[in-house]
Amino acid sequence: MGKQINFYIDAETEKCIITRLRTAGCVFAEDEARLLISEAQTLGILADMVERRAAGFPLEHIIGWADFCGIRIAVEPGVFIPRRRTEFLVQQAAYLAMPGDIIVDLCCGTGAVGAALAAVLGWIELYAVDIDPTSVRCARRNINGVSGNVYEGDLYHPLPTKLRGCVHILVANAPYVPTEAIKLLPQEARKYEVRVALDGGAEGLDVQRRVAAEALSWLAPGGHLLVETSQRQALQTVEIFAQNGLIPQVTNCDELDATVVIGTRPFL
Numbered sequence: 573m574g575k576q577i578n579f580y581i582d583a584e585t586e587k588c589i590i591t592r593l594r595t596a597g598c599v600f601a602e603d604e605a606r607l608l609i610s611e612a613q614t615l616g617i618l619a620d621m622v623e624r625r626a627a628g629f630p631l632e633h634i635i636g637w638a639d640f641c642g643i644r645i646a647v648e649p650g651v652f653i654p655r656r657r658t659e660f661l662v663q664q665a666a667y668l669a670m671p672g673d674i675i676v677d678l679c680c681g682t683g684a685v686g687a688a689l690a691a692v693l694g695w696i697e698l699y700a701v702d703i704d705p706t707s708v709r710c711a712r713r714n715i716n717g718v719s720g721n722v723y724e725g726d727l728y729h730p731l732p733t734k735l736r737g738c739v740h741i742l743v744a745n746a747p748y749v750p751t752e753a754i755k756l757l758p759q760e761a762r763k764y765e766v767r768v769a770l771d772g773g774a775e776g777l778d779v780q781r782r783v784a785a786e787a788l789s790w791l792a793p794g795g796h797l798l799v800e801t802s803q804r805q806a807l808q809t810v811e812i813f814a815q816n817g818l819i820p821q822v823t824n825c826d827e828l829d830a831t832v833v834i835g836t837r838p839f840l
């Protein structure tokens with residue numbers, strides 16, 4: 573059912589909203605104002621949305637969704653908002669995957685990566701895991717439509733054991749910000765996204781290390797682990813993959829400022 577709009581905003585009011593947002597530091601004040609107006613159901617709700625945005629609350633948490641790979645992904649306050657750069661992880665995984673593949677999305681957050689892969693590939697057998705209960709709730713909403721399975725827990729722990737040795741594609745946008753660098757992140761991430769979504773430990777590699785350590789036993793021969801990382805960390809990720817028996821390869825996308833390391837399980 574479409575949203576019922578029971579108020580009218582004249583040009584003067586829209587201008588005031590834009591000015592309020594711009595003064596608060598919103599770079600895309602016009603676009604954001606239009607979006608807030610189109611999402612609010614009443615004038616009271618709109619006023620509240622504008623004030624929360626002006627106070628620095630992330631736009632996506634206010635409207636309740638984010639655009640990712642052209643799909644509307646439900647996001648609740650606190651969860652990691654899917655980033656544009658992660659669309660490169662989806663592209664790389666989609667390139668290596670086939671319809672019908674068993675795909676695991678570890679550290680799935682809102683389930684954006686798995687949902688986008690399902691949209692691109694058509695039917696896939698999708699399993700997604702996250703440790704944060706709110707993210708799991710969002711992922712269930714986002715992945716429900718593509719009949720995926722979402723589990724709450726630590727990395728591989730909640731996955732059905734029947735998947736061992738059978739996974740074709742294992743994607744993980746695990747937290748990779750070094751603990752000390754968290755204070756340098758924009759306020760929207762630092763203040764409004766759960767810490768467990770960002771903090772990758774001293775070098776930013778703690779969770780990646782744990783993902784890589786068990787990957788070989790879950791991947792099918794010839795299967796791939798794909799991890800988003802930063803250009804700076806990519807060589808360390810490559811080493812970690814190689815130490816764990818995966819054949820590593822680095823891929824970059826300048827346009828999205830994205831780096832993905834792919835590790836392939838050898839056939840023999």
Ligand SMILES: C[S@@+](CC[C@H](N)C(=O)[O-])C[C@H]1O[C@@H](n2cnc3c(N)ncnc32)[C@H](O)[C@@H]1O
Binds near residue numbers: 654658680727
């Ligand atoms: C950088 S966010 C990425 C979320 C999502 N994959 C995306 O790209 O939008 C990292 C996610 O990893 C989850 N996470 C952190 N440690 C985890 C663990 N040990 N087991 C499962 N999930 C974990 C966080 O809750 C968060 O949702």
